Amino acid sequence: MKTSISLNPTIIVIFGGTGDLNLRKLAPALYNLYSDGYMPEKYAIIGTARRKLTDEKFRETIMDGVNSFSRSGKVKQEKWNKFAEHVFYSPVDVEAPETFGDLKANIERHQKEFGPDTQILYYLAVAPNLFPLIAKCLSKYKLAGNEDNCRIVIEKPFGRDLETAKELNCILTSIFSEKQIYRIDHYLGKETVQNIMAFRFANSFLEPLWNRTYIDHVQISVTEQLGVGDRGGYYEGAGALRDMIQNHLLQLVCLIGMETPVNFDADEIRNKKVDVLKAMRPFGPEDIRFSTVRGQYTKGWVEGKEVPGYRHETGVAPDSNTETFAAIKFFVDNWRWQGVPFYVRTGKRLFQTSSLITIQFKDVPHHIFPSTVTEHWQQNRLIISIQPEMSIRLQVQGKRPGLDMVLNPVDMVFDYKGTYTTESPEAYETLLLDVMTGDQTQFMRADQVESAWELLMPVVNAWESKKSLSFPNYTADSWGPEDAEALIARDGFHWFTLPLNKD
Structure with a gap:
């Protein structure tokens, strides 16, 4: 329900950046938002996964996804080039917490460039068993941030029964406030x-x-x-x-x-x-x-x-x-x-x-x-x-x-x-x-x-x-x-x- 928007500078970190969800849905959505003028003036999209990739290789990977799955068809090269300038890659193995150090450095670099009002969005496009691990690592490396400028997006399934849903809620709410947690249902x-x-x-x-x-x-x-x-x-x-x-x-x-x-x-x-x-x-x-x-x-x-x-x-x-x-x-x-x-x-x-x-x-x-x-x-x-x-x-x-x-x-x-x-x-x-x-x-x-x-x-x-x-x-x-x-x-x-x- 928006007729006009004003967005703070934004850093979007996508865990599972080389996975199907990002290539089929998230990357095309972000590119279309950019094409339609709905992205902030200052933004950075940081993909993460275990694979070691250069920024350029990651940009090529998600461009293939956008070309294949975007509702708007293949990218317009000049527009894509401007969008891709804001796309980066930082290898992270969520089962090896020490790899979060480089991710933190990349985030802080963009924060310094964008200013104090920068908001950070963590999108967990990964297997559900990795949700708690990522949340705990974000907390350990002090990446959860200020509750007004930091949000985490959780894909379904949110638990596989009542007990596991409660356990996951307990972990998340011990690190984030409820206003920071976005349990997404694409429907x-x-x-x-x-x-x-x-x-x-x-x-x-x-x-x-x-x-x-x-x-x-x-x-x-x-x-x-x-x-x-x-x-x-x-x-x-x-x-x-x-x-x-x-x-x-x-x-x-x-x-x-x-x-x-x-x-x-x-x-x-x-x-x-x-x-x-x-x-x-x-x-x-x-x-x-x-x-x-x-x-x-x-x-x-x-x-x-x-x-x-x-x-x-x-x-x-x-x-x-x-x-x-x-x-x-x-x-x-x-x-x-x-x-x-x-x-x-x-x-x-x-x-x-x-x-x-x-x-x-x-x-x-x-x-x-x-x-x-x-x-x-x-x-x-x-x-x-x-x-x-x-x-x-x-x-x-x-x-x-x-x-x-x-x-x-x-x-x-x-x-x-x-x-x-x-x-x-x-x-x-x-x-x-x-x-x-x-x-x-x-x-x-x-x-x-x-x-x-x-x-x-x-x-x-x-x-x-x-x-x-x-x-x-x-x-x-x-x-x-x-x-x-x-x-x-x-x-x-x-x-x-x-x-x-x-x-």
Whole structure:
């Protein structure tokens, strides 16, 4: 929510500077911010990794990443040359603390050049087991700095259960204050996700309808056509529940379910999100049995090519119990949402890659039209499409043109491409700019992370302690296991999809 910005001189240190996350996401985002005029006048980007590289070689490496993955295409050489003047490399082995000495010297050199208002951002684009090591080394070498001018960005997964999340929070908060810690979830940086709050709280007609009186149920689906690919080793320790539901999907539930904030202050908004998590109904043994579904894909055909099952992917155990699909029915037990089910599902190797939030409204209290004219009758729906298209649709009933009275559903559509000519920024561009400006609105607070884990731990423990005898239980290019359809069909509903092209 920025119309103009003024940024202090900034030093951005990227741990894992030669890794995929930097090459695919961070470097392209920073270059695009520079291209669009959103970088500070004085800044330095310092990449770190174990490999010994020159500044020039590192610049070439990330230029390849920008050329391959930037939304704006290949770099313009003159502009890149000016950007690259601010890019540096400092080899650091996080398991050898003495290597932090050179990094400290490089940081202090830029601080001296930029002046006393220089802010330092540490981005941990590394494996989660390295988060505590890096934090402790930053503390040991007195690099944590003044809490007003030093921030640390932590990628997910933030812990792999409630206990490890608490341990990590404890370590981080012993070194940094909460206002310095940015737990990043790239989903919250997506343009359509950010528009949920604008759509909800800037339009007066929605608030009176946004409750149990008018809403029948809510669906949130984040589906992927791809399999785990070369991430099998990571995915074995995560699964769909940890990888997607604990963070991305619960964040979306919070945005849909939260009460109206008093203002746009970061902590006020995060308080309202935590309230949703604390109001969500805990899972007992019967709830896990009837309100959760897990699945694992087997081989199949995708776009004319045969693809392997999960247990045959690289790095995956041949008898793996890891779920690649999860569907859960949640309830938010408060005055606004009591009795309204929130259905969420996510999975890999599904029929379509899409992210949809569907709010289905209750039917009209009395049908005045005869059944002969309402053959295609459908309850009103609000559909927020995050990907692959970005749109907000309100599905209503309308009269079909002609002499006869025939009703059918029609869409009132807000389509980003049709409405705006400017290209939307990538999620990481938005979130990196927020870190530089010190805006924590889109970042998770410690209690929010722990509340999400606390809610899901009964499901995590139940699934890990009891091996699924049905795995694999859905084929690649399907919509997941049959039990997922039964989960929502028992309540008289069905999973909603948009008829999007499979590009």
